[in-house]
Amino acid sequence: MGTVLLRHMLPGQKGVVTQVKAVGELGRRIRDMGIVPGTPLFVQGRAPLLDPVAIRVRNFTLTLRNNEADYIHVEVDETS
Amino acid sequence: MNNGNEQYLIALAGNPNCGKTTLFNAVTGARQHVGNYPGITVEKKEGFYQLNGSRLRLVDLPGTYSLTAYSLEELVARDFLVQERPEVVLNIVDACNLERNLYLTVQLLELGIPVVLVLNMVDAAESRGIEIDVEELSRRLQLPVVPTVARTGRGKDDLLSTAARMASEKRGWAPLHISYGPDIDPALDEMEKEIARLSFLTEALPSRWTALKYLEADEQVIAKGRETHPELSSRLEAIAARLTDHLQKTLESYPEAIIADHRYGFIAALLKGGVVTEKNKSDRLYLSDQIDRVLTNRLLGPVSMMLILYMVYQFTFNYSALPVQLVESAFSMLGNRMDALLPEGLIKSLIVSGIIDGVGGVIGFVPLILFMFFAIAFLEDTGYLARVAYMLDRVFRTFGLHGSSVMAFIISGGIAGGCAVPGVMATRTLRSSRERLATLLTAPFMNCGAKIPVFAMLIAAFFPKNRASMMFLLTLLSWMAALFLAKLIRITILKGPSTPFLLELPPYRLPTFKGLLIHTWERTWQYVQKAGTIILAISILFWALMTFPGLSEKKKVRFEEARQEILAGVPPELREMTARGAPEGQTIPAVVADARERILALDHEEAQTALKDSFAGRIGTAMESVSRWSGFDWRTNVALLSGFAAKEIIISTLGTAYSLGKVETGDDLSLSERLSNDPLWNPLKAFAVIVFIMLYAPCFATITCIIKESGAWKWGVFSMVFNTSVAFLIAVLVYQGGRWLGLGT
Numbered sequence A: 001m002g003t004v005l006l007r008h009m010l011p012g013q014k015g016v017v018t019q020v021k022a023v024g025e026l027g028r029r030i031r032d033m034g035i036v037p038g039t040p041l042f043v044q045g046r047a048p049l050l051d052p053v054a055i056r057v058r059n060f061t062l063t064l065r066n067n068e069a070d071y072i073h074v075e076v077d078e079t080s
Numbered sequence B: 001m002n003n004g005n006e007q008y009l010i011a012l013a014g015n016p017n018c019g020k021t022t023l024f025n026a027v028t029g030a031r032q033h034v035g036n037y038p039g040i041t042v043e044k045k046e047g048f049y050q051l052n053g054s055r056l057r058l059v060d061l062p063g064t065y066s067l068t069a070y071s072l073e074e075l076v077a078r079d080f081l082v083q084e085r086p087e088v089v090l091n092i093v094d095a096c097n098l099e100r101n102l103y104l105t106v107q108l109l110e111l112g113i114p115v116v117l118v119l120n121m122v123d124a125a126e127s128r129g130i131e132i133d134v135e136e137l138s139r140r141l142q143l144p145v146v147p148t149v150a151r152t153g154r155g156k157d158d159l160l161s162t163a164a165r166m167a168s169e170k171r172g173w174a175p176l177h178i179s180y181g182p183d184i185d186p187a188l189d190e191m192e193k194e195i196a197r198l199s200f201l202t203e204a205l206p207s208r209w210t211a212l213k214y215l216e217a218d219e220q221v222i223a224k225g226r227e228t229h230p231e232l233s234s235r236l237e238a239i240a241a242r243l244t245d246h247l248q249k250t251l252e253s254y255p256e257a258i259i260a261d262h263r264y265g266f267i268a269a270l271l272k273g274g275v276v277t278e279k280n281k282s283d284r285l286y287l288s289d290q291i292d293r294v295l296t297n298r299l300l301g302p303v304s305m306m307l308i309l310y311m312v313y314q315f316t317f318n319y320s321a322l323p324v325q326l327v328e329s330a331f332s333m334l335g336n337r338m339d340a341l342l343p344e345g346l347i348k349s350l351i352v353s354g355i356i357d358g359v360g361g362v363i364g365f366v367p368l369i370l371f372m373f374f375a376i377a378f379l380e381d382t383g384y385l386a387r388v389a390y391m392l393d394r395v396f397r398t399f400g401l402h403g404s405s406v407m408a409f410i411i412s413g414g415i416a417g418g419c420a421v422p423g424v425m426a427t428r429t430l431r432s433s434r435e436r437l438a439t440l441l442t443a444p445f446m447n448c449g450a451k452i453p454v455f456a457m458l459i460a461a462f463f464p465k466n467r468a469s470m471m472f473l474l475t476l477l478s479w480m481a482a483l484f485l486a487k488l489i490r491i492t493i494l495k496g497p498s499t500p501f502l503l504e505l506p507p508y509r510l511p512t513f514k515g516l517l518i519h520t521w522e523r524t525w526q527y528v529q530k531a532g533t534i535i536l537a538i539s540i541l542f543w544a545l546m547t548f549p550g551l552s553e554k555k556k557v558r559f560e561e562a563r564q565e566i567l568a569g570v571p572p573e574l575r576e577m578t579a580r581g582a583p584e585g586q587t588i589p590a591v592v593a594d595a596r597e598r599i600l601a602l603d604h605e606e607a608q609t610a611l612k613d614s615f616a617g618r619i620g621t622a623m624e625s626v627s628r629w630s631g632f633d634w635r636t637n638v639a640l641l642s643g644f645a646a647k648e649i650i651i652s653t654l655g656t657a658y659s660l661g662k663v664e665t666g667d668d669l670s671l672s673e674r675l676s677n678d679p680l681w682n683p684l685k686a687f688a689v690i691v692f693i694m695l696y697a698p699c700f701a702t703i704t705c706i707i708k709e710s711g712a713w714k715w716g717v718f719s720m721v722f723n724t725s726v727a728f729l730i731a732v733l734v735y736q737g738g739r740w741l742g743l744g745t
């Protein structure tokens, strides 16, 4: 329960990736950076203009634009 | 082990920020060579290392996250591995970040190339409480694993002897087979069998790998396949299409995605069961994250960014001011020496105005470039540059650029007084090609240090009351022009969606001084080598344009006669003094002073006539029919033409064109006065000229860099034609618009 798009997650929220809908180059880049279904992530913050978003995955910090985050579905950990 | 004089090829591969460059420097030291991969702008670094009589040739591949065919870096890395077939690949991985780093490793293993895993940054991992069981990892991967700290050189010797040992074994390629699940595996087997049976591409590529690439829809491999064996290729494509269709229906997924999932699954299994243990598993904030709390904060972030960028700018231009001055005065001293030494004539003019000024122009940039690259290398290696891109991306993306574009703009003169040569070179930090090209084409619109004195002179002449606000307005205008023209370029000739951003923010790290120096030096040296020759040639060309064909004999005679006439008016005993000048300390009689002044004026007039008669002057005069739309007369045209060579020459050419003799930058009051009293000039024309100078073709040093950085002549030509057209159009708009409003009289 509680799947949202990464774009809509708030700083501090945790979750697990359920789906990556991007295809082509973007899809490949997202996977290259270690985001595949089952990957836990944590929203670290947002840039001063609220875009891009910075997330913590697999022990490093990744930033991506909101329109790229739109392809990533996350099951949010409600307790976070 | 070997007879001692073997040479082995060893490639370094790894993710960006894994410490690859640091390791490469630690091994090869200064014995390295930087070049480009044939035909493209990706840097290729090579170095040698002597070990027990065998010679290791190390090649640093571009940092990549993967071996797909999307970015230039990845293609370069992959092609090198496949075509050059190095004996060993040193795959450098960041020990703090193993999971993601091993994704590249898995792809190297799928290719089958012999790999030594270099577990770098073990010091950082230790301090974060990450423990790695090296032996177990090595056993599971069946590869040598060597822990290192590239910064200090720890583990380096162990690594090199391991690499040399492995290289001397001359292992064949042994592709790793992993399972990609019940849907992919059967298709893969079927394809692999076909490929092996027909020996399709197998001279270079393992058959399973080729099959995998067909499933991953890899453009490069498929294109090559279609060429070599169209029939088989289309059969393989059909299998891949069938599978894609099936996966779409059943799992709403793609083969590529499922393959990636299984690679990560393989990695997870590899690291399970105590290979990696993290002691403080909590989301503890490390120092780096704490710094980011401030440096990327909503309010403090932008403020500190402006401060830091301003400091970079100050550092680049202030600290380089003295060396730049030294270089310049050295060259002007040399020029004066030659001036005094050589007999009057063409040879002297060529050596002094063509060669010495030209070489001086090239070398004069060197201190600037040195400091700029040092500053950028520092920001890049500490990890701050990535934060800048992160914070500014939203703004620059609006104009089709990238967050990292800001660096190039600022260095080029975004804070008035920069220089487009290092600015264009600063675009190297941009990895997305369209954004990078758009940045390097528009950065020269900024107000560089060579345009400023020209502006200052014109402002002093026509807007003396609002000097500061005029300068500010011009800075604003140049930013607007650059951003809007970037947008224009991105929706026309460089059309296309923005390259995915997906940027890693590496932890803040202190770079090594040696690393910074090597970085700085190699880039600067590249500039001197490549730009030097072209700029010298161009400056000689411009010298010729402004010198030939020279005055006709008839005119020369007329000037000589006029001079003699003046001399004749002076009493005979004073003629010698009039011609040569008074000896030191002697007072000059009024007649002599008067005659000398008239002769000087005559000299200036002769220089002016010679300029008007030169090829450049003729071009300038011929252009009047077009340039009158923007209000430029032949004198302005010639000066602008000379500005193609270097913008600071505009002032001295204007000086000659207005018979003022040689006007040096800075000492241009007389020119300013002359122009403000000239009936052909008025504030409106001055403003049109300023706008034109701001926007028109970059100087040749910059064009050379554009060509070099973009890897294509056409972009150099483009920036000349496009910028000049835009500049002219806007100058005409300003001039005609102003006239229509009744200004400029």
Ligand SMILES: Nc1nc2c(ncn2[C@@H]2O[C@H](COP(=O)(O)OP(=O)(O)O)[C@@H](O)[C@H]2O)c(=O)[nH]1
Pocket: B014, B015, B016, B017, B018, B019, B020, B021, B022, B023, B063, B120, B121, B122, B123, B124, B148, B149, B150, B151, B152, B381, B382, B509, B510, B511, B512, B515
């Ligand atoms: N603590 C630590 N820092 C390192 C190590 N190796 C490299 N670094 C630092 O990591 C940063 C990035 O290294 P660099 O060699 O430029 O990475 P590259 O992008 O892979 O070439 C630099 O600031 C280095 O000084 C290491 O083993 N330990």
